[in-house]
Amino acid sequence: IGEYVVIGLGRFGWAVATTLARQDQSVLAVDTDPAKVQAISVEVAAAVTCDTTDEAAIGELHLERATCVVVAIGVEHKDASILTTALLRQAGVPRIIGRATNDLHGRVLLAVGAHEIVNPEKEMGDRIARRLARPSLIEQIPLGDGADLAELEAPEAFVGRTLVELDVRRRFDASVVAIRRGGKVHSYVLGMGPLEAGDVLVVIGAPAALSRLAALA
């Protein structure tokens, strides 16, 4: 069980704190607004009203004992997010995740001591756009090392043929590692018969290879 602190209970911070708590993590939720602190207190291990730009006040929370502190203060209080981050680094918090509202803010947060930054609006905008731009690709995530994993509907030209026949690996430089059909995920793909309409192929390959496959759909 990890010890997490979430500072700033706007929409992003609230979601971080409550989801961590649902994952059985110990969460201390902090905000200057007593109404928010009160509202979240039933869902987390502890909730405290505190102005985290006040060095004495933040000192009393003993945040250096935390596994990780998320500074979720938002665009309305950028200065507070920067100052809070600096104080946390000074206190020796081992992992600080700062929420950035734009690239410059992100660079400043890293400069004053955040170990990682996240920009929820920018990252979700990017994700939504990718999802829209490739409708036959149901989901696409980077695995690392230049390969993505993607889910795409079996192209019409593949229906009725087996994976062995189709020789996807050689023709497209992508590997079908699983097939979703009728509510089940099958990962022994080589033993399967011909592909059926509606089959969802789970594929690994470089983004360009996956695009070529998706373009057939």
Added chain:
Amino acid sequence: IGEYVVIGLGRFGWAVATTLARQDQSVLAVDTDPAKVQAISVEVAAAVTCDTTDEAAIGELHLERATCVVVAIGVEHKDASILTTALLRQAGVPRIIGRATNDLHGRVLLAVGAHEIVNPEKEMGDRIARRLARPSLIEQIPLGDGADLAELEAPEAFVGRTLVELDVRRRFDASVVAIRRGGKVHSYVLGMGPLEAGDVLVVIGAPAALSRLAALA
């Protein structure tokens, strides 16, 4: 090539519009703020200053020709996002994605005609929390039909042993479909020798099965 319209060039809308444009989609970006419209105009096919709550003004944009309209207006202008969505539905736009700032706002957007809603702060907060709660799980995405795909570092107990020996499928009810090692993604896992320290296993299974595996790490 799709025809997309993004209304509202805050951080979320800006990211949607520019990422779609980088994916070679045709994008019309719309905002009441001429400075934002001017700034984005180099990055998208077209950018127009318009108050989308004005029925006549929105009519001149002929948005019914779009594949999809994203209403990215934010928390500062909830009424405008609701009114805009209603007007788009009235105009017969085939797919409207509404950005919701909380659950009630989301329900209202669906009621007035959005086909889908997205809440960037809430969804990213949820994602960040899950990533934090499972540090040995590098990434986890739902594939559908009750199975997730996850990437996790090979547990110490697995190092030096082959997948056949480890019999992961029978012991954990999860399938290792690929291994990331030394900058390459290997998807012929059965042919591989013993697992090495630092190997990243790409695994498919139910969330509970993946948690059991991750707990070994």
